[in-house]
Amino acid sequence: MSVFDTIHDITANPHRPASEWKSKTGGKIIGYLCSNIPEELIYAASVLPVRLLGANEPEYVTRPFIFQSGFCSFARDCFAQALQGRYKYIDGIVFSHCCPHAREVFLDWKRHVPVAYSHEIHTPMLQQSPHAKQYLIAELEEFLSSLEQWTKKKISTKAIDEAIGIYNRNRRLMLEISETMRGDSPMLTEAEIAEVGLVGMLMDKQEHSLLLDDVLKEIRQRPSSLRRGPRLILLGSVNNNTELIKFIDSLGGQVVIDDYCTGNRYYQTEIVPEENRLAAIAERLINKPPCPLHDLPERRRLNHYVNLIEKYGVQGAIYTMQRQCDAHGLDYPAVESRFKEKNIPILKLELDYTVPVGQFRTRIEAFIEMLTAV
Amino acid sequence: MSEQADFETRPISDAVWSRMKELRRERYKLSFEAQTKGGLCVTGFAWGYLPLLAGFGNFGNPSPGTDFTRIAREGSGSEGLVKFVNLAESNGLTPVCGAIAAHLGQVFAGTSFGGSSGNKMTPDFVFQPQGCHAQYKGGQICADLLKLPMLVIEAPFKNSIASRNFLLSQLSDAIEWIEKRTGHTFNDELFIEAVRNDIRSRVMWAKTCELMKAIPAPMSYRQAMSLRLPLITYAYSKKTADYMETLYQDMQERVRDKISGSPFEKKRLAHEGLHPLYRPDLLRWPEEYGAAFNQGEFMMAFGTFRFTPDGRRKAGQTLEERRIRLNSREDALRALVEQRYPPEEEGTDYDSQERRTLQFLQMVKDWHIDGVMVHLARRCAALCMGIYTRIQDMRRAGIPVATYEASEGDPKEWNEARVREDFARFFESMGLTKISSLDEKENDIDP
Numbered sequence: 001m002s003v004f005d006t007i008h009d010i011t012a013n014p015h016r017p018a019s020e021w022k023s024k025t026g027g028k029i030i031g032y033l034c035s036n037i038p039e040e041l042i043y044a045a046s047v048l049p050v051r052l053l054g055a056n057e058p059e060y061v062t063r064p065f066i067f068q069s070g071f072c073s074f075a076r077d078c079f080a081q082a083l084q085g086r087y088k089y090i091d092g093i094v095f096s097h098c099c100p101h102a103r104e105v106f107l108d109w110k111r112h113v114p115v116a117y118s119h120e121i122h123t124p125m126l127q128q129s130p131h132a133k134q135y136l137i138a139e140l141e142e143f144l145s146s147l148e149q150w151t152k153k154k155i156s157t158k159a160i161d162e163a164i165g166i167y168n169r170n171r172r173l174m175l176e177i178s179e180t181m182r183g184d185s186p187m188l189t190e191a192e193i194a195e196v197g198l199v200g201m202l203m204d205k206q207e208h209s210l211l212l213d214d215v216l217k218e219i220r221q222r223p224s225s226l227r228r229g230p231r232l233i234l235l236g237s238v239n240n241n242t243e244l245i246k247f248i249d250s251l252g253g254q255v256v257i258d259d260y261c262t263g264n265r266y267y268q269t270e271i272v273p274e275e276n277r278l279a280a281i282a283e284r285l286i287n288k289p290p291c292p293l294h295d296l297p298e299r300r301r302l303n304h305y306v307n308l309i310e311k312y313g314v315q316g317a318i319y320t321m322q323r324q325c326d327a328h329g330l331d332y333p334a335v336e337s338r339f340k341e342k343n344i345p346i347l348k349l350e351l352d353y354t355v356p357v358g359q360f361r362t363r364i365e366a367f368i369e370m371l372t373a374v
Numbered sequence: 375m376s377e378q379a380d381f382e383t384r385p386i387s388d389a390v391w392s393r394m395k396e397l398r399r400e401r402y403k404l405s406f407e408a409q410t411k412g413g414l415c416v417t418g419f420a421w422g423y424l425p426l427l428a429g430f431g432n433f434g435n436p437s438p439g440t441d442f443t444r445i446a447r448e449g450s451g452s453e454g455l456v457k458f459v460n461l462a463e464s465n466g467l468t469p470v471c472g473a474i475a476a477h478l479g480q481v482f483a484g485t486s487f488g489g490s491s492g493n494k495m496t497p498d499f500v501f502q503p504q505g506c507h508a509q510y511k512g513g514q515i516c517a518d519l520l521k522l523p524m525l526v527i528e529a530p531f532k533n534s535i536a537s538r539n540f541l542l543s544q545l546s547d548a549i550e551w552i553e554k555r556t557g558h559t560f561n562d563e564l565f566i567e568a569v570r571n572d573i574r575s576r577v578m579w580a581k582t583c584e585l586m587k588a589i590p591a592p593m594s595y596r597q598a599m600s601l602r603l604p605l606i607t608y609a610y611s612k613k614t615a616d617y618m619e620t621l622y623q624d625m626q627e628r629v630r631d632k633i634s635g636s637p638f639e640k641k642r643l644a645h646e647g648l649h650p651l652y653r654p655d656l657l658r659w660p661e662e663y664g665a666a667f668n669q670g671e672f673m674m675a676f677g678t679f680r681f682t683p684d685g686r687r688k689a690g691q692t693l694e695e696r697r698i699r700l701n702s703r704e705d706a707l708r709a710l711v712e713q714r715y716p717p718e719e720e721g722t723d724y725d726s727q728e729r730r731t732l733q734f735l736q737m738v739k740d741w742h743i744d745g746v747m748v749h750l751a752r753r754c755a756a757l758c759m760g761i762y763t764r765i766q767d768m769r770r771a772g773i774p775v776a777t778y779e780a781s782e783g784d785p786k787e788w789n790e791a792r793v794r795e796d797f798a799r800f801f802e803s804m805g806l807t808k809i810s811s812l813d814e815k816e817n818d819i820d821p
Binding site for chain 2: 066
């Protein structure tokens with residue numbers, strides 16, 4: 001049996017690993033929405049952090065709670081799942097202060113789907129400020145203390161160190177897998193990598209790292225085959241729908257990297273040890289590649305893109321935006337301009353969590369044709 | 375009006391109304407003149423931190439762009455605001471908040487920093503404190519387009535010691551940043567004076583808002599939205615602080631004499647959310663049914679209020695009332711920070727749904743509000759955050775609530791017939807009947 005069979009099985013049953021973990025350990029589970037959450041602290045408290053992801057729930061579910069004209073389809077979808085009872089196994093929610101859509105979901109979740117524990121980390125928006133780290137450390141101290149109070153257990157430095165070790169190993173393995181896409185004959189597809197990464201957000205990181213070891217073993221045995229088609233980068237809003245990547249590949253493109261917060265950006269940087277563990281965690285959160293909301297006044301994200309373009313030999317970019325994601329919408333002109341400077345054509349697509357195959361087919365085909373004709 | 379009024383009305387005194395216009399004009403003029411006279415010119419929605427800029431002397435603040443008031447004046451039509459929104463969208467900005475699109479459309483068009491007589495200015499930098507994400511990302515786009523440096527200040531939505539320290543450090547750094555970037559020197563005395571004025575202006579406005587509890591209320595919500603204008607862009611000036619005192623005294627007299635801002639208050643209503651800025655007349659529609667808007671969070675938004683744990687809102691105090699003397703830059707910076715984070719409210723999460731509901735319900739009670747009309751502003755996630763839950767809470771508390779959909783800045787979202795119907799249905803559900811139509815002239819109050 002291939003390790004990918006296990007991974008596909010988790011993808012098809014995304015709530016199962018956490019539910020099984022809970023039955024097995026009797027432990028608590030925390031759901032979180034944004035990649036700015038210090039999962040290591042949750043893990044060190046012997047609580048399982050599980051990422052809340054979209055699942056294509058019908059729009060009407062959230063209508064009584066959210067004014068939907070202009071509301072992010074992804075955030076809405078996550079909340080819809082809570083309302084449908086899909087997250088009954090979750091004991092608490094932790095959100096990071098980011099866009100108003102995510103904040104609305106946090107407020108509504110607390111109110112309409114009560115959980116035993118909830119906490120909001122006021123992650124600084126202005127991460128480029130020299131004072132942001134100090135502020136974030138204070139927020140992390142408060143979070144740590146709040147977790148200890150809830151779990152009635154002191155979180156030791158040793159436990160935090162272990163958690164940091166587990167998460168760093170996981171990030172290293174994911175990066176190693178991702179970097180196999182740099183060559184001309186990658187042994188797997190970006191859709192597979194995305195799926196491998198996403199299942200890791202739904203389960204214990206130690207178990208996930210074991211799966212990653214198996215993935216690496218298995219792909220090394222795969223015959224490499226020269227792949228054709230323009231090498232593409234996927235950018236934009238949070239997106240856990242891997243069907244889009246498969247769809248682009250099926251039309252003759254070759255997605256080699258992404259910059260989703262549910263993808264490459266999630267495991268990009270490791271925690272570098274510091275005497276003050278919270279300072280080390282804060283340092284990573286502040287210095288990892290930012291989302292548009294945290295990328296100011298300088299546009300550091302664009303330099304990160306240029307690095308990815310060069311590293312992965314990217315020839316074209318597809319900017320996928322969740323419908324009504326104004327954070328990414330407001331960043332698009334700057335991104336487009338930088339890609340043009342680098343002579344990398346870019347195509348913008350708006351998703352409503354689902355992938356509108358019919359509408360996208362023509363646009364993506366034309367884009368790929370344009371790239372191959374150049 | 376075709377029916378005998380319930381209350382005596384009287385125009386707002388000239389000392390107040392004309393003074394507001396003078397100050398507005400003066401501020402606008404200053405935006406153009408300051409730079410030619412060697413002062414700074416800064417763009418951005420920097421309202422909460424203008425005293426910091428005043429520390430550098432007279433400054434221009436096309437905020438954000440001198441023609442932003444087009445939002446109020448050129449609401450529709452091919453020559454109006456719509457063309458700027460369209461221009462922003464055609465430059466790839468979609469989806470985007472209507473007000474920011476209106477602003478950025480003018481930047482794209484190159485009209486943002488031009489005056490009515492053809493004069494132009496070039497901002498030295500973009501100063502964009504954190505408001506909503508559309509504001510600060512919009513400020514960043516403006517900085518990109520004009521190739522300007524950008525200064526951002528973040529004030530987290532949580533009142534804590536860490537937040538206070540974070541804000542204080544940033545404000546302190548901001549002074550050095552501006553000095554270094556522009557070569558202008560910061561004057562502590564000017565800054566101290568500006569902070570003192572700013573606080574006095576905002577406290578006086580809060581006290582004036584408290585007078586709106588009176589039955590009848592001494593001015594209409596529509597009038598209040600105009601009369602507060604100097605508070606938005608010029609609160610740091612002694613002239614504005616004095617004006618605010620005059621306004622307060624004028625309103626006290628009107629309360630004493632039972633002079634009303636509206637001829638009827640058969641129902642006293644609150645307007646929740648920012649109204650469509652291109653249709654300020656909407657704020658007077660209740661008058662056709664013998665009702666009046668008397669309250670709304672945007673009327674109070676620029677005042678200094680303090681909150682008790684039970685959600686009661688009360689006007690803050692001036693530094694003089696608190697016997698606080700500002701002796702140094704550090705003192706003034708701390709006073710500015712305390713405006714944002716009152717020490718007595720430490721621990722408050724400003725996003726908390728429970729807190730906002732509690733305060734809203736208390737406001738309805740204290741201001742004797744009979745019903746609430748909510749503007750659901752399309753593409754404004756910040757204004758609409760938690761709005762449905764608050765509506766549910768209001769209904770549960772027995773408060774009549776209705777909604778209408780539009781946008782605060784994009785007239786393309788405006789559907790007159792639909793909004794009229796939403797209002798009419800609400801008024802009728804409250805037992806009101808139409809008694810008159812506002813004539814064009816009466817309705818055309820200066821925005």
